[in-house]
Amino acid sequence: MDFGALLDISWGSVLDNTLRGLIGEQFIYFALAAIGLNLHFGYTGLLNFGQAAFMAAGAYGLAIITQTVSPLINDDEGIFRLGISDGWMFVIGVFFAVIVFPVVLAFLMGIPTLRLRADYLAIVTIAVAEIIRIFLRSPRWDWLTGSSDGLGGFSGTFYDLSPFDPGGRYLFGLFIGNQMFLVIVGWVVLAISVLLCWLIIRSPWGRVLKAIREDEDAVRALGKNAYSYKMQALVLGGIFGAMGGMIRAIGFSLAQPDNFITDVTFFVWVALILGGAGKVFAPVIGASILYGVLNFTDVFLRQSVAKGVVSENILSGTQVGQVRFMLIGLGLALLAAFRPQGIFGNKEEMALDDR
Amino acid sequence: MTASEKKSVAGRSLPRVFVAALIAVLSICWPGSPASAQDDGAEGVDGEATESISGTLRTRDEAGETIFVEGVTFFVFDADGNEVGSAVTDAEGVWSISLPSAGVYSVQLDESTLAEGISLRNPENNPLNAVEVQPNTNKATLFPLGERAASTSSTWKIAQLLVDGIKLGLIIAMCAIGLSLIFGTTGLTNFAHGESVTFGAMIAFMFHMVYGAAADFEFFGLFKLWSNGRLLGIPGTNSLVFAGIVAVILSGVSGWLFNEYVWKRLRNRGASLISALVVSIGLSIFFRYVFLFQFQGRARFYRDFQIQSQVSFKYFAVAPKDLFIIFFSIAVLIGVGLALQKTRAGKAMRAVADNRDLAESSGIDVESVIKWVWIAGSALAGLGGVLFGMTENVNWEMGFRLLLLMFAGVTLGGLGTAYGALFGSLIVGVFIQVITWPAWFPADMKNVGALAALVLILLIRPQGLLGRRERIG
Numbered sequence: 001m002d003f004g005a006l007l008d009i010s011w012g013s014v015l016d017n018t019l020r021g022l023i024g025e026q027f028i029y030f031a032l033a034a035i036g037l038n039l040h041f042g043y044t045g046l047l048n049f050g051q052a053a054f055m056a057a058g059a060y061g062l063a064i065i066t067q068t069v070s071p072l073i074n075d076d077e078g079i080f081r082l083g084i085s086d087g088w089m090f091v092i093g094v095f096f097a098v099i100v101f102p103v104v105l106a107f108l109m110g111i112p113t114l115r116l117r118a119d120y121l122a123i124v125t126i127a128v129a130e131i132i133r134i135f136l137r138s139p140r141w142d143w144l145t146g147s148s149d150g151l152g153g154f155s156g157t158f159y160d161l162s163p164f165d166p167g168g169r170y171l172f173g174l175f176i177g178n179q180m181f182l183v184i185v186g187w188v189v190l191a192i193s194v195l196l197c198w199l200i201i202r203s204p205w206g207r208v209l210k211a212i213r214e215d216e217d218a219v220r221a222l223g224k225n226a227y228s229y230k231m232q233a234l235v236l237g238g239i240f241g242a243m244g245g246m247i248r249a250i251g252f253s254l255a256q257p258d259n260f261i262t263d264v265t266f267f268v269w270v271a272l273i274l275g276g277a278g279k280v281f282a283p284v285i286g287a288s289i290l291y292g293v294l295n296f297t298d299v300f301l302r303q304s305v306a307k308g309v310v311s312e313n314i315l316s317g318t319q320v321g322q323v324r325f326m327l328i329g330l331g332l333a334l335l336a337a338f339r340p341q342g343i344f345g346n347k348e349e350m351a352l353d354d355r
Numbered sequence: 356m357t358a359s360e361k362k363s364v365a366g367r368s369l370p371r372v373f374v375a376a377l378i379a380v381l382s383i384c385w386p387g388s389p390a391s392a393q394d395d396g397a398e399g400v401d402g403e404a405t406e407s408i409s410g411t412l413r414t415r416d417e418a419g420e421t422i423f424v425e426g427v428t429f430f431v432f433d434a435d436g437n438e439v440g441s442a443v444t445d446a447e448g449v450w451s452i453s454l455p456s457a458g459v460y461s462v463q464l465d466e467s468t469l470a471e472g473i474s475l476r477n478p479e480n481n482p483l484n485a486v487e488v489q490p491n492t493n494k495a496t497l498f499p500l501g502e503r504a505a506s507t508s509s510t511w512k513i514a515q516l517l518v519d520g521i522k523l524g525l526i527i528a529m530c531a532i533g534l535s536l537i538f539g540t541t542g543l544t545n546f547a548h549g550e551s552v553t554f555g556a557m558i559a560f561m562f563h564m565v566y567g568a569a570a571d572f573e574f575f576g577l578f579k580l581w582s583n584g585r586l587l588g589i590p591g592t593n594s595l596v597f598a599g600i601v602a603v604i605l606s607g608v609s610g611w612l613f614n615e616y617v618w619k620r621l622r623n624r625g626a627s628l629i630s631a632l633v634v635s636i637g638l639s640i641f642f643r644y645v646f647l648f649q650f651q652g653r654a655r656f657y658r659d660f661q662i663q664s665q666v667s668f669k670y671f672a673v674a675p676k677d678l679f680i681i682f683f684s685i686a687v688l689i690g691v692g693l694a695l696q697k698t699r700a701g702k703a704m705r706a707v708a709d710n711r712d713l714a715e716s717s718g719i720d721v722e723s724v725i726k727w728v729w730i731a732g733s734a735l736a737g738l739g740g741v742l743f744g745m746t747e748n749v750n751w752e753m754g755f756r757l758l759l760l761m762f763a764g765v766t767l768g769g770l771g772t773a774y775g776a777l778f779g780s781l782i783v784g785v786f787i788q789v790i791t792w793p794a795w796f797p798a799d800m801k802n803v804g805a806l807a808a809l810v811l812i813l814l815i816r817p818q819g820l821l822g823r824r825e826r827i828g
Binding site for chain 1: 544621626627628629630631632633634635636637638639640641642643644645647648759762763766770797799800802803806807809810811813814817
């Protein structure tokens with residue numbers, strides 16, 4: 001340990017990256033996915049551990065329509081020659097990504113499990129997410145999904161709309177042109193989603209969801225079809241998750257199966273529980289803090305290794321990424337054990353309780 | 356403060372010291388911390404050079420047995436394209452080339468030296484470019500080889516798959532009994548159970564391959580704890596058998612520690628089952644990445660029983676170690692079954708799993724039963740990990756990969772029952788292998804088959820084969 005070298009760390013880049021974590025693209029993807037999970041778990045009490053599958057549905061909905069289907073129906077060698085422009089194919093892709101794929105997935109996931117007790121749902125949703133990831137990885141369907149390399153190169157249509165200079169730097173130099181455009185679109189989507197979520201929860205429909213969370217039998221006794229309400233909640237939350245996945249895919253211009261491993265779901269859970277399940281703003285604040293902290297530790301540790309504050313014998317560059325995951329795991333365990341209601345949650349209303 | 360809390364405060368100091376000592380020993384001795392990352396003996400690193408590139412060239416035959424490829428030439432070129440050195444793989448497939456300095460290199464495998472029937476899986480990755488070597492490190496590179504051309508053995512595919520499936524099923528069963536009994540006695544769905552499996556496999560690796568291969572290991576510079584790879588010089592202590600016994604004991608201890616310091620406290624605080632489930636997920640992520648941090652991402656192999664020629668039966672061929680695994684697991688599982696059926700402790704476990712309140716009111720010390728469930732369940736998971744490591748390999752996420760199969764087995768058999776876990780896991784293991792029988796079924800989708808079966812069984816019979824209706828609530 002050489003603490004004198006702490007001065008050599010470029011604190012400017014540490015600050016930049018922390019800010020990017022707090023408000024940047026990663027925060028947006030995970031905040032959207034966490035809003036979906038909040039509808040599932042925070043309001044309806046569904047233990048969904050397959051949110052990564054919904055994110056994958058969003059990413060692949062767009063990727064498959066624009067990269068696999070578009071050549072088949074538009075090109076001269078294709079089955080049809082409809083000649084739909086790239087712009088319209090992108091719009092169709094967004095429709096599939098946000099509506100068709102997540103709805104189909106929610107039905108696939110929900111039909112066998114929603115009648116079961118909470119922990120069965122946890123096991124099955126994890127299993128379904130893994131099935132989907134293995135399916136996306138399989139070389140057998142390479143023509144459709146691009147197997148483990150995934151599908152890429154569909155963001156051009158989106159960035160063509162950008163009013164920003166691709167080479168310029170915006171917002172105190174935090175984002176380059178295309179990033180700035182993505183982040184602004186992401187913020188708008190996020191704001192609309194939060195508003196929508198708030199309206200939904202205040203509606204009579206939302207009160208039924210909360211009632212299911214508190215006591216499903218009582219809801220049934222009142223003549224409500226709890227199964228149907230749970231399915232609707234699963235679909236709606238899945239749509240928010242798919243939006244997160246789709247924006248992530250646009251950001252990377254790539255949909256790849258290993259971006260949707262089980263650990264991604266766990267990240268979303270940390271964001272939600274950190275903020276406090278069952279609060280409208282909790283997923284947004286939770287995701288922001290999570291990525292602020294993660295980016296800070298990541299850049300700080302990398303710089304510490306590079307400048308010799310921490311000896312390479314203790315921590316090597318590749319191990320920094322692993323330390324991030326350890327922090328997430330430990331953070332999740334400690335939060336669930338000591339402050340299950342998160343930062344904003346209300347212990348009486350919502351404390352990750354039995355239901 | 357309740358009576359039980361007082362008791363735990365009073366009795367805390369001794370276990371604390373023990374825990375601290377155990378953690379200290381483990382953290383000092385753990386393999387693969389960056390300073391000693393390359394001394395696992397398996398990679399055949401040149402001891403003289405400070406920087407080197409090395410690798411082990413291995414492939415698998417039809418039955419999944421590892422074969423080391425000898426006599427293949429490797430070249431290393433520097434950034435300007437000048438040859439830095441070359442090496443030929445030895446009988447264990449190991450090659451190593453020492454470098455003049457740290458930097459970026461490219462590695463080429465001379466494909467003309469590969470034996471007939473062996474080819475690179477990714478020919479486009481040869482030469483391997485932009486291999487970055489850090490100062491004072493050995494960079495391990497990987498050249499995956501494709502499947503060897505089919506051998507002409509006269510095995511009957513379905514019989515072979517059945518035997519492989521039974522082996523896998525027995526291992527899953529051994530790991531899953533603890534998962535099911537912990538659920539039955541405490542209601543906890545323990546997502547960190549997979550890490551108990553990895554823990555067992557890694558402890559065995561540490562004793563077998565790190566200390567067992569080290570020349571000397573001094574205990575805080577006081578005396579030679581290990582000399583010539585043997586504990587206090589006692590013969591046989593570098594074998595996998597000894598390492599396996601240590602691994603089972605330490606896994607049991609870890610189960611006790613986790614129950615004592617995490618789960619019992621959560622229960623006493625009245626934490627809900629869902630927050631306990633989330634805690635277990637957090638612990639699972641944490642330990643998985645601790646394993647990756649210490650052990651790095653590649654797969655490792657135990658030295659003992661690594662390469663064995665297959666024993667051919669009429670319809671199938673099986674390596675002696677796999678035969679051992681099958682019979683040994685059957686013996687262990689029968690032992691577990693008898694213990695659950697005949698001994699007082701076993702009957703108490705089943706009673707608590709069946710109906711906790713009834714068991715408690717009939718005078719059974721439930722906390723003590725839960726403690727023993729944790730100890731026995733973790734020890735069995737550790738043993739399963741060692742066996743799984745023997746038949747496949749040891750890596751940081753082996754347990755997590757097995758976890759979903761364990762859940763599939765346990766759910767199939769009926770969550771919370773001991774025999775259900777056994778029965779369900781066997782079916783899952785056999786199913787995974789046999790599903791690849793039709794040639795059109797892609798082998799990489801076989802786990803999907805098991806997981807899809809899990810979803811299906813929940814549709815048809817959610818309580819599992821041996822479970823009872825009211826469990827699913």
